[in-house]
Amino acid sequence: MEPLLKSTHVVEMFGGLKAVSDFNIYINPGELIGLIGPNGAGKTTAFNLFTGVYQPTSGTIEFDGQNIAGLKPYEITQRGIARTFQNIRLFSELSVLDNVKIAFHSHVKYSVAEAVFRVGRYFDEEALVTAESHRLLSIFKLDDKAEETAKNLPYGAQRRLEIARALAAKPKLLLLDEPAAGMNPQETHELMEMIRWIRDQFSLTILLIEHDMSLVMGICERIYVLEYGEIIAHGTPEQIQNNPEVIRAYLGGEA
Amino acid sequence: MNSVQKNDLRLLVFGVVLFAVIGGAMEGGFIGSFWKLNIILIGINVILSASLNLINGYTGQFSLGHAGFMAVGAYVGVILTTNFHLPLIAGMVGGGLAAAVLGFLIGLPTLRLNGDYLAIATLGLGEIIRIVIMNIQYVGGAAGFSGIPHLTTFPWVFATMLLTLFAIKNFVNSSHGRACIAIRENEIAAAAMGINTTKYKVLAFTIGAAFAGVAGALFAHCFYIISPGSFTFMQSFNYLIMVVLGGLGSLTGSIAGAFVVTALSAALADWPEFRMIIYALALILLMFYRPQGLFGYVELTKLAPFSRLRGLKGGREE
Structure with missing residues (x-):
């Protein structure tokens, strides 16, 4: 199966700072993928690269068989990627x-x-x-x-409205940037059900950034872990939970 | 007929009645020549403030060059009617098109700028237009263009004003207008929703400039002579004041703003020394107590009493 989204050796430099380096991920059609990592790891930068807010310094991003690196945000949305924002932008x-x-x-x-x-x-x-x-x-x-x-x-309703608005653009791939931020456990649980439901209902592929591990581990089929702009681990929720690199990144100390 | 068309029809009927009342009073000799001219100027200023509102209020792009587009429309208009003996409508269309072309050419590079920078760039470009005209001998240079036929009449102004208001109202209530409003609200989110932000900024700027050009042509044909001095940046400020006073993003506000500002300065014409003081005080008070303008982002037709009335009527008909 051809992946819907595939990034190859993507690098993003902000001046001398490497925000994202050698970023390789693939997402198959219909998958629900999580992107996690400590604060400042480059998760939102990755989203901004996929949606054209930033242009990659090098590397390619393929969506639906076409290279979308270098396209403007509205062109990428028209090709079928919609997103929500970490800091709500209604x-x-x-x-x-x-x-x-x-x-x-x-x-x-x-x-x-x-x-x-x-x-x-x-x-x-x-x-x-x-x-x-x-x-x-x-x-x-x-x-x-x-x-x-x-x-x-x-607040919770504003987050839901952002998702509804993104779906109105009729995307194939939906990027959710911390959809559960600021939600209580009850709301988070409802959100999980909803994400799963819209994925099936709208035949979507979803990539989400989230800090709430109950949500990530609960619904994501595969997870990428980012630290200092590099992917340090990739696998199923069970594999990620037991990965020593991930535990080190989150809890500190020697691995 | 659906409710939207019914509402349009109601507004049109209201416009025609208003036209008949004012026109009748003017024909019947109830209004002196001074106020006749000022009523015509109010109509022209409504076109200018509504078109500036499309740029500043709806799309959120702070433009200060409206008098420049008006000048282009005025000069192209008078050349067509005076030198080529064409009818007024040709002057209006020609003036509007010329201003639109210029608006497009100016908008394309300047609309990359934001906020204060755009304001300064458009202010400068408005002045450049005026100074270029001042140095073209064909149109009389600084001395002005004279011998203009007095073609602008109340029916012409009123019809053009109605047309402008309907066109802008329909535009902003469409997907294209919503794209402009989205840019004002949050440009990054607008782009993320698939809106080509540059295209819509330039489009709003071009449409606004076109109507300013039409208004300029109407304005010029009120007088025997026009000169570049009629189109200084103070004039642009004046239209900005009408828009802000009436309310950004409200067409009802643009009408109210144009009416209040024009009528106030006409009423105070005999006391020029007080005029600017009262003007300034009115603005300061407004900014204190109603910073969003008289009708900030609200249309009169959408206010509670009107919609209740509509609801009542809808109920009875069903």
């Missing part, structure tokens, strides 16, 4: 519904002229976008808050 002054509607952007086909004169596909497509947005919101139990301003939502 359109905070807009309504919950508008947040989701915006993400349908690249799937809306009517032109500027059709919008200005309200002819052609405008009404049909707008109705479709609104209906699909409500459908997504109801999946994430946000439908009753559709008209609420996004910044007024409770």
Whole structure:
């Protein structure tokens, strides 16, 4: 099976600092993969490389058989990678519904002229976008808050809205950057169920960064461990839990 | 007909009624020539503030060069009508297109800048446009362009204003407009949602410039002579004040802002020494008590009393 995402010898330098070095991972279609590591290990940098926020200093990133290194973020999203952010980046002054509607952007086909004169596909497509947005919101139990301003939502709901918004872009690969950050155990448990469910429902491939080990070990099929910009371990949750390198990285001391 | 179209129709009917009332009062001799001119100027300023609002308020790109685009529209317009004896509509379309082309060319490099830097760049470019015009002898240079036919009438201004407002309203309520608003709210997230941020910034800038050009052509044909002095950066500031006072990201606000600022400065025309003081005080007070402007991000048509009314009507019809 061809991997959906494959990075080969990716290096990212910030001036003299090697944020990510010789980063090689592969993700097969339909997999649920975890990326873990101590703070500052380069996990979010890896996400930023996959989504075009940063350009790799060297190496290639292949998605769906094409090299996407060097593409702009919007081009990568249009090819099928969507993400959430570690520090929530909602359109905070807009309504919950508008947040989701915006993400349908690249799937809306009517032109500027059709919008200005309200002819052609405008009404049909707008109705479709609104209906699909409500459908997504109801999946994430946000439908009753559709008209609420996004910044007024409770923290957990804002995280769910970010996932709903990312799904509206209709990705093949979903990148979740610490989806459970700031959630209580009950919310985290619900989130786990939801991640698994959306993966099956939307036939997604998911890569997630998370510090909550109960979540990572509970749902990820394979895990990559990053430390100081390098992958130090890779394997199933059981293999990772028993890997001396990983234990050293997390707990310190001699391995 | 769906609810959106019904709402549009209601707004259109309201516009026509307003036109009939004001137009009737002007024709019937209830309004003196001074206020006649100022009513026309209010209409033109609504076009300018609404189009600037598309750039500054909806897309969040701080532009201070609006008077420059207005000048291009004005000069191209008067050349077409005065030198080539074309009708006003040709002058408006020509002026609008010229301003749009210039807006596109200026927007492409400058919209890479953010915030203060963009403001300064657009301020400078607006001034460059004015000074270039000042040095073109074909259009009269610093002395100005004279002999302009007085073609701008209230119906022309009102119709153009309605058209502008509908066009901008429809644009911002579409996927394309939502892309612009997303850029204002969070550019990184907008790009991550598949929005080509450069394209939409330039698009908003170009559309805004086009309407400023049309307004410039209308403005020029109110007078016998126009000169580069009518399009200084103080003029750009004036439109910015209308937008901020009315409320960024609100078309109702742009209408209110253009009306308040234009009417206030006309009413205070006899006391020029107090004018700027009152003007400044009004702004300071507004910034203290209502920093989001009169209608910050809110449309009058979406406020509670209106929607309740709509809901009631919908209930009865069903």
